[in-house]
Amino acid sequence: MTPFPIPAFSDNYIWAMHDGRRAVVVDPGEPAGVLAWLAAEGVALDTILITHHHPDHTGGVAELRSVTGARVIGPVREAMPEPLQRVDDGETVAVLGHSFSVIAVPGHTLGHIAYYCADVSGEPLLFCGDTLFSAGCGRLFEGTPGQMHASLSRLTELPGNTRVCCTHEYTLANLRFAQAVEPNNQALQAYAQRCADLRSQGKPTLPSTLELEKAINPFLRCAEPDVVRAAIIRAPEVTQPDAQAVFATLRDWKNQF
Ligand code: ZN
Ligand code: FE
Secondary structure (H helix, E strand, O other), rough: OOOOEEEEOOOOEEEEOOOEEEEEOOOOEEEEEEHHHHHHHEEEEEEEEEEOHHHHHHHHHHHHHHHOOOOEEOOOOOOOOOOOOEEOOOOOOEEEOOEEEEEEEEOOOOOOOOEEEEEEEEEEEEEEEEEEEOOEEEEOOOHHHHHHHHHHHHOOOOOOEEEEEEEEEOHHHHHHHHHHOOOHHHHHHHHHHHHHHHHHHOOOOOEEHHHHHHHHHHHHOOOOHHHHHHHHHOOOOOOOOOHHHHHHHHHHHHHHO
């Protein structure tokens, strides 16, 4: 099974995969693209996974459920299109014969969860919603910088070859910010060139991998000397530049970038 990004709205991806018969989709903000993909692939929708309550992730759930009869799984703590099976941190759910663990990742929203499977066709896979983006991270609509930093730290403990399926194609804009933070990061420069090429061909930059994100994503690099230095220049009032304070400075800086 290979995760496929169904484009939605201007920059959302609805991640979808199937086993030849049954399919799962993640965060369907609208139904049309999913229904077209199901028809084109000739598969039946079995499961809808939801990471958090925002409409661009849940807006297609009601119609997809009524058209396909798919079951819906979502976070325990958020307002959701009922009925659904609610899951919490530490639980596992079986999806198309694969076991996904639920990881609570508060920050973008307070009840935000991610879904992780250690082995989908030989490699780990993460659906992280609006928590981790390639070269960036989600905005803090509900949580604190400390919560988001802790959430991202949990995700970075997963294996480096984990494929990271983020819900938005924000990579090029994130890379402009990342390069302002770390102008001397060679891996970042090479990745920015690769992503610019992909986008100019109309191709997605995702999925990424955790290994790559750890090398280029400033929000995962809050203890790197160059990132700490950039944060101190940006916010000289930060006298205790621990990783969490650096993260808070970066998040604030990115909001104004
Ligand atoms: Zn969101
Ligand atoms: Fe979103």
